[in-house]
Amino acid sequence: MVIVQDLAEKELNKRIEALYSLLEECTLCPRKCRVNRLKGKKGFCGMARKPMISSYSPHFGEEAELVGLCGSGTIFLTGCNLHCVYCQNYDISNLGVGDEIGVERFSDIMMELQNMGCHNINFVTPTHFTPQIIEAVALAKEKGLSRPLVYNCGGYEELDTLKLLSGIIDIYMPDAKYSSGAMAKRYSNAPDYPEVARKALKEMHAQVGDLVVNEHGVAVKGLLVRHLVLPNEMAGTKEWMHFISTEISKDTYVNIMDQYRPCFDAVNFPEIDREITRDEYFDAIKIARSEGLRRGF
Ligand code: SF4
Known part of the structure; x- marks a missing residue:
C-alpha cells in the first residue's frame, strides 16, 4: 500500500487559502x-479562476516507473505559463481547448482514476491552477484518495508557490528546457527560465529527494527530471547535466527524451525545424554519463 505524504487538515486548509490569495x-x-x-x-497563461481540463485517463506513455501495470492517472490542464513555440499540445496550452469544471468534479475525476487502478494522479501542466488542484486534492482525500500526486510541470515555477506544496506533492516531474536565457527568450519568452528552473529543481529535490520506487518498481516519491533534447544543442544539455549532477544529486532520475517534433510555430525557427538525429540523442546520453548520472536513460 502506497503511503502518500499527508498534511493535517488544518494546515492543508491554510495552504489552500494562501494559494488562492496569490490569484x-x-x-x-x-x-x-x-x-x-x-x-x-486572465494573464499570460490565459486562464481565470475555474479550472479547465482537456482530458483525463490512465496513461501508458509516461515513464515506466509512473505507468506500472495500470497506468498513470493523467489529468491534462488547459493553458500554460510557457507557450513554447514548438509545443506539441498547443491546442490545449495556447488555444484553450478544454472544459471548465468545479473543484468537486475535479476531485471526483481523481477518484475515478484511482478506482481504475492508476498508480498515481498526474497533473499535467499544473502551475497556473495550483490552488484549484490542491483544493480538489483536499476534497478527494476526504473521499479516500491515497495515490501519490505527481506535479508534471515545465519547470518555470515560483519558489513561494512551490513552498506551499511541500508535504502535499509526492513526485515532482519538471522539465529542464534551456540552459541559455537567449534560447529561453526565443522559444518560450522567458529569459529568466534557466535561473528560475534551477532554483525550482533545488526546492523540489529538497522537498522530496531522489526518486524512490516500491517493490514493484513503481514510483512513490521523489524528483524525476525530463530533458527534451532539441536540435543543434538548443536545450543546453551539457549545462543541465552538469547542474543536476553537481547541484542536485548524481542519483537524480533524468529522462533524456528523444521525441522532439517541430510542431506549432517551429517552422519559423529554422534551427529547430527538424527532428533530432541519432547522434544528437546519443551525444546527450554520453554527456549525462560523463557527469556521473545513471538513472532514467
Ligand atoms: S499563473 Fe502565471 S501566467 Fe498565469 S496569470 Fe498568474 S502569473 Fe500570469
Whole structure:
C-alpha cells in the first residue's frame, strides 16, 4: 500500500487559502502578471479562476516507473505559463481547448482514476491552477484518495508557490528546457527560465529527494527530471547535466527524451525545424554519463 505524504487538515486548509490569495494579483508563477484571476481576469497563461481540463485517463506513455501495470492517472490542464513555440499540445496550452469544471468534479475525476487502478494522479501542466488542484486534492482525500500526486510541470515555477506544496506533492516531474536565457527568450519568452528552473529543481529535490520506487518498481516519491533534447544543442544539455549532477544529486532520475517534433510555430525557427538525429540523442546520453548520472536513460 502506497503511503502518500499527508498534511493535517488544518494546515492543508491554510495552504489552500494562501494559494488562492496569490490569484488576487496573480503571482502564482514567475510571470507575475498581477491580474485578478478571482474576478475572471486572465494573464499570460490565459486562464481565470475555474479550472479547465482537456482530458483525463490512465496513461501508458509516461515513464515506466509512473505507468506500472495500470497506468498513470493523467489529468491534462488547459493553458500554460510557457507557450513554447514548438509545443506539441498547443491546442490545449495556447488555444484553450478544454472544459471548465468545479473543484468537486475535479476531485471526483481523481477518484475515478484511482478506482481504475492508476498508480498515481498526474497533473499535467499544473502551475497556473495550483490552488484549484490542491483544493480538489483536499476534497478527494476526504473521499479516500491515497495515490501519490505527481506535479508534471515545465519547470518555470515560483519558489513561494512551490513552498506551499511541500508535504502535499509526492513526485515532482519538471522539465529542464534551456540552459541559455537567449534560447529561453526565443522559444518560450522567458529569459529568466534557466535561473528560475534551477532554483525550482533545488526546492523540489529538497522537498522530496531522489526518486524512490516500491517493490514493484513503481514510483512513490521523489524528483524525476525530463530533458527534451532539441536540435543543434538548443536545450543546453551539457549545462543541465552538469547542474543536476553537481547541484542536485548524481542519483537524480533524468529522462533524456528523444521525441522532439517541430510542431506549432517551429517552422519559423529554422534551427529547430527538424527532428533530432541519432547522434544528437546519443551525444546527450554520453554527456549525462560523463557527469556521473545513471538513472532514467
Ligand atoms: S499563473 Fe498565469 S496569470 Fe498568474 S502569473 Fe502565471 S501566467 Fe500570469
